[in-house]
Amino acid sequence: MPQLDEITGPADLRALSGAEVTELAAMIRRFLVEKVTRTGGHLGPNLGVVELTIALHRVFDSPRDRILWDTGHQTYVHKILTGRAAGFDTLRRRGGLSGYPCRAESAHDVIENSHASTALSYADGLAKAYEIQGSTDRSVVAVIGDGALTGGMAWEALNNIAAAKHRPLVVVVNDNGRSYAPTVGGLADHLAALRTGPRADAGHLGPRGLFEELGLAYLGPVDGHDIEALESALTRAKRLGRPVVVHCLTEKGRGHRPAEQDEADRFHAVRAQPAAAAPARRERPSWTDVFGAELAELGAERPDLVAITAAMLAPTGLSRFAERHPERTFDVGIAEQHAVTSAAGLALGGLHPVVALYATFLNRAFDQVLMDVALHRAPVTFVLDRAGATGDDGPSHNGMWDLSLLQLVPGLRVAAPRDGATLRRALREAVAVDDAPTVVRFPKGSVGEDIPALDSCGGVDILRRAEHPDVLLVAVGTMATTCLETADLLAGHGFGVTVVDPRWVKPVPSGLLELGREHRMVATVEDNGRVGGVGAAVAQALCDHGATAAVRTFGIAQDFPDHGARGDVLAGSGLTSRHIARTLAEELAALDAVPRQGRPAPAAGHPAH
Numbered sequence: 001m002p003q004l005d006e007i008t009g010p011a012d013l014r015a016l017s018g019a020e021v022t023e024l025a026a027m028i029r030r031f032l033v034e035k036v037t038r039t040g041g042h043l044g045p046n047l048g049v050v051e052l053t054i055a056l057h058r059v060f061d062s063p064r065d066r067i068l069w070d071t072g073h074q075t076y077v078h079k080i081l082t083g084r085a086a087g088f089d090t091l092r093r094r095g096g097l098s099g100y101p102c103r104a105e106s107a108h109d110v111i112e113n114s115h116a117s118t119a120l121s122y123a124d125g126l127a128k129a130y131e132i133q134g135s136t137d138r139s140v141v142a143v144i145g146d147g148a149l150t151g152g153m154a155w156e157a158l159n160n161i162a163a164a165k166h167r168p169l170v171v172v173v174n175d176n177g178r179s180y181a182p183t184v185g186g187l188a189d190h191l192a193a194l195r196t197g198p199r200a201d202a203g204h205l206g207p208r209g210l211f212e213e214l215g216l217a218y219l220g221p222v223d224g225h226d227i228e229a230l231e232s233a234l235t236r237a238k239r240l241g242r243p244v245v246v247h248c249l250t251e252k253g254r255g256h257r258p259a260e261q262d263e264a265d266r267f268h269a270v271r272a273q274p275a276a277a278a279p280a281r282r283e284r285p286s287w288t289d290v291f292g293a294e295l296a297e298l299g300a301e302r303p304d305l306v307a308i309t310a311a312m313l314a315p316t317g318l319s320r321f322a323e324r325h326p327e328r329t330f331d332v333g334i335a336e337q338h339a340v341t342s343a344a345g346l347a348l349g350g351l352h353p354v355v356a357l358y359a360t361f362l363n364r365a366f367d368q369v370l371m372d373v374a375l376h377r378a379p380v381t382f383v384l385d386r387a388g389a390t391g392d393d394g395p396s397h398n399g400m401w402d403l404s405l406l407q408l409v410p411g412l413r414v415a416a417p418r419d420g421a422t423l424r425r426a427l428r429e430a431v432a433v434d435d436a437p438t439v440v441r442f443p444k445g446s447v448g449e450d451i452p453a454l455d456s457c458g459g460v461d462i463l464r465r466a467e468h469p470d471v472l473l474v475a476v477g478t479m480a481t482t483c484l485e486t487a488d489l490l491a492g493h494g495f496g497v498t499v500v501d502p503r504w505v506k507p508v509p510s511g512l513l514e515l516g517r518e519h520r521m522v523a524t525v526e527d528n529g530r531v532g533g534v535g536a537a538v539a540q541a542l543c544d545h546g547a548t549a550a551v552r553t554f555g556i557a558q559d560f561p562d563h564g565a566r567g568d569v570l571a572g573s574g575l576t577s578r579h580i581a582r583t584l585a586e587e588l589a590a591l592d593a594v595p596r597q598g599r600p601a602p603a604a605g606h607p608a609h
């Protein structure tokens with residue numbers, strides 16, 4: 001019986017007896033609880049797929065057979081069984097094991113994008129590729145959760161998969177009845193009805209249902225914790241020679257009582273335990289908490305406000321609004337495109353929807369924002385949490401594209417608050433707009449202390465006035481703190497920096513143009529991709545208005561940053577006060593060929609050195 005760190009790949013599983021497999025499952029559960037409790041990560045989803053993953057790797061021959069995981073947050077067991085148990089002390093750490101499939105880690109990993117509802121489309125493409133290349137002996141298996149199955153792409157794929165009755169493809173529905181909270185909608189009800197059908201382990205097909213009506217074979221429901229039943233159903237599916245759905249019933253958090261009893265989200269994602277020696281930090285409210293509290297208040301003041309979530313009610317801070325205004329709260333499933341256009345419908349019906357998403361997930365609903373909301377100047381407010389670098393969840397979770405994508409949307413206005421006070425203010429200003437879509441975006445984590453404005457100019461908060469107008473430093477949102485630190489560094493070397501926060505970054509406020517004309521250089525700093533972001537828009541606006549100041553923009557490099565802490569991602573793109581100060585000092589020094597009147601030349605030890 002191998003120990004977990006002795007497992008090098010699925011071949012090590014196939015000789016195990018039934019009793020040994022049961023013992024292996026128990027070992028894996030103990031391992032997951034011990035490791036993930038310490039590192040943080042998706043404990044509940046992975047506890048739910050222990051037996052399923054063992055059965056998949058005993059029946060199919062990965063990596064020749066391809067096993068795809070939708071969203072990928074439930075692949076810790078897959079990683080253990082493909083020789084990566086030793087890496088779990090570094091889970092989600094920079095340079096360590098990714099919390100999602102990662103092709104650089106293993107040939108067994110295929111999909112690195114952790115946006116839900118994509119696996120069936122990848123599988124459809126892979127199956128077609130193998131058919132065209134004559135690789136008819138390779139199975140394609142896609143594991144998709146009941147939550148991810150509420151995403152529209154999954155049904156676009158099933159529409160195609162079901163039509164190709166000659167092309168084998170195995171769809172494993174990992175039905176634990178939950179996304180974070182219980183999965184909602186007609187599909188969830190249908191899966192529940194199928195759950196009560198006769199069990200596939202009796203060797204016969206389950207009741208006719210949606211999948212069979214579509215033309216797919218259906219095996220299920222199968223007990224997702226009975227390895228023998230799973231292997232029997234998966235073996236049948238492998239041999240069926242046509243597209244087939246294997247409907248597995250699993251329990252999120254299985255085998256860890258605190259997770260089993262957690263009604264909120266069954267330990268969907270647990271936070272890392274603080275190091276024993278770490279001083280107890282006074283918890284400051286999260287950006288999400290500040291938003292959620294303010295929206296609940298607004299909901300009492302504005303009966304036309306409705307809130308929409310894409311299966312993430314609590315994570316996006318809508319719980320308080322939902323408790324107080326349940327009739328005005330809608331969970332549409334993991335269906336951001338539908339969420340956005342449904343919001344347009346609500347707005348056309350006379351209400352003011354607030355759509356709360358993680359910033360990165362808005363990407364897939366860009367056309368809906370552009371054509372269904374903005375074209376109609378619909379008063380929809382988008383609240384984008386996890387905007388900017390998030391880090392832990394890898395490249396597809398950083399909210400680094402919204403400020404660039406949204407620059408393209410005519411009439412849409414974007415606010416990037418710098419602290420709790422400006423978040424509350426921005427939210428109120430946003431829902432007061434009744435003839436255009438608005439966006440309020442903020443990062444993951446706790447809000448800092450409020451940063452007061454000394455003054456304002458044309459819609460721009462002035463946070464620091466310079467004695468000599470060398471640099472106008474434009475802080476976007478939470479980067480205000482970094483910009484004030486940068487100003488201190490530069491001031492120590494004789495450069496004058498005015499730090500401003502426009503609060504509303506789209507359209508570019510007139511105050512920035514006015515202030516830009518007073519400075520030799522304008523620099524923008526944003527927690528968003530640098531390409532096409534706020535900095536680019538400011539540079540273009542200054543140019544269009546004849547400003548002669550040099551412009552320097554700082555943002556996240558156009559890349560897919562590896563997983564790691566938020567600070568790692570920001571530092572990786574030079575978004576630190578030290579790097580920004582040094583860069584600006586060098587550029588100012590280059591600009592300043594003639595010694596400045598009345599001021600000493602840059603001192604030795606200058607950031608430029």
Ligand SMILES: Cc1ncc(C[n+]2csc(CCOP(=O)(O)OP(=O)(O)O)c2C)c(N)n1
Nearest residue numbers: 045114115116145146147148178179311361
């Ligand atoms: C497009 C998109 N929206 C939201 C999320 C956030 N998210 C990650 S996992 C998850 C729930 C997934 O539920 P399910 O597919 O049933 O998997 P389970 O966690 O139950 O195993 C959500 C909403 C995401 N990854 N992608």
Ligand SMILES: CC(=O)[C@@H](O)[C@H](O)COP(=O)(O)O
Nearest residue numbers: 071073114269315386393444
């Ligand atoms: C897999 C997924 O998309 C979410 O579970 C995500 O990992 C949550 O991120 P937070 O932990 O920042 O809420």
Ligand SMILES: [Mg+2]
Nearest residue numbers: 145146147178
């Ligand atoms: Mg689920």
